[in-house]
Amino acid sequence: MKLETLILGAALAVGLGATAQAGAALSGNVTYYNAFSENAGVGITFSDPFLTDSFTAISDTADYGGSNSDPSWPGGGYSAPSGTYGFGADFLGDITVPTAGKYTFDFGADDAAYLFVNGGATAVADFVGGNDLSGSGAPKPVTLTLSAGANPFEIQYANEISDQAAIVFQPVPEPAVWAMMLVGFGAVGGALRTTRRKNGAVAAAA
Numbered sequence: 236m237k238l239e240t241l242i243l244g245a246a247l248a249v250g251l252g253a254t255a256q257a258g259a260a261l262s263g264n265v266t267y268y269n270a271f272s273e274n275a276g277v278g279i280t281f282s283d284p285f286l287t288d289s290f291t292a293i294s295d296t297a298d299y300g301g302s303n304s305d306p307s308w309p310g311g312g313y314s315a316p317s318g319t320y321g322f323g324a325d326f327l328g329d330i331t332v333p334t335a336g337k338y339t340f341d342f343g344a345d346d347a348a349y350l351f352v353n354g355g356a357t358a359v360a361d362f363v364g365g366n367d368l369s370g371s372g373a374p375k376p377v378t379l380t381l382s383a384g385a386n387p388f389e390i391q392y393a394n395e396i397s398d399q400a401a402i403v404f405q406p407v408p409e410p411a412v413w414a415m416m417l418v419g420f421g422a423v424g425g426a427l428r429t430t431r432r433k434n435g436a437v438a439a440a441a
Contacts, residue, residue, distance in 0.1 A: 263289070265326045298400055
């Protein structure tokens with residue numbers, strides 16, 4: 236039992252360690268607004284803020300049966316005090332990576348979201364323009380070229396059409412990380428089988 240526990244712990248440490256070293260980390264603050272205006276294809280401006288929260292993940296999909304990374308996410312049922320439907324959200328923070336290179340993220344929204352990295356426009360997730368989460372839609376991969384360390388980013392979001400509100404922006408695990416984790420779990424399975432065979436042989440001899 237001790238051998239099984241040690242091997243399992245080692246395999247999990249390898250997998251989790253690889254994820255931490257190879258992946259990208261998000262951090263920052265999101266401010267929610269009662270009013271917004273979208274300039275299609277350019278971006279969103281906001282006014283009348285009502286809440287600011289911190290984040291280390293952006294995946295708010297409870298309106299589609301998922302879960303919200305921010306417990307304060309207003310959701311599709313939110314209505315501004317003025318009676319205006321919907322809300323805006325401005326995510327400001329950093330994408331921190333260990334080494335310079337290309338990193339892939341899943342990005343999608345219902346209704347509209349604009350991604351800016353290092354001060355430049357990068358991608359749009361919109362009900363009309365693609366990467367739409369409504370209906371059977373799903374987030375799509377966006378590949379970013381990032382410098383080692385912190386890379387400033389902003390996501391401008393607006394829930395403006397329906398009663399469903401969702402945003403996803405999250406790193407896609409690198410193939411090498413998945414391979415390392417599979418090798419680790421394979422080692423666990425092999426060790427467990429070997430241990431069982433030895434235990435069975437000892438029992439038979441007794």
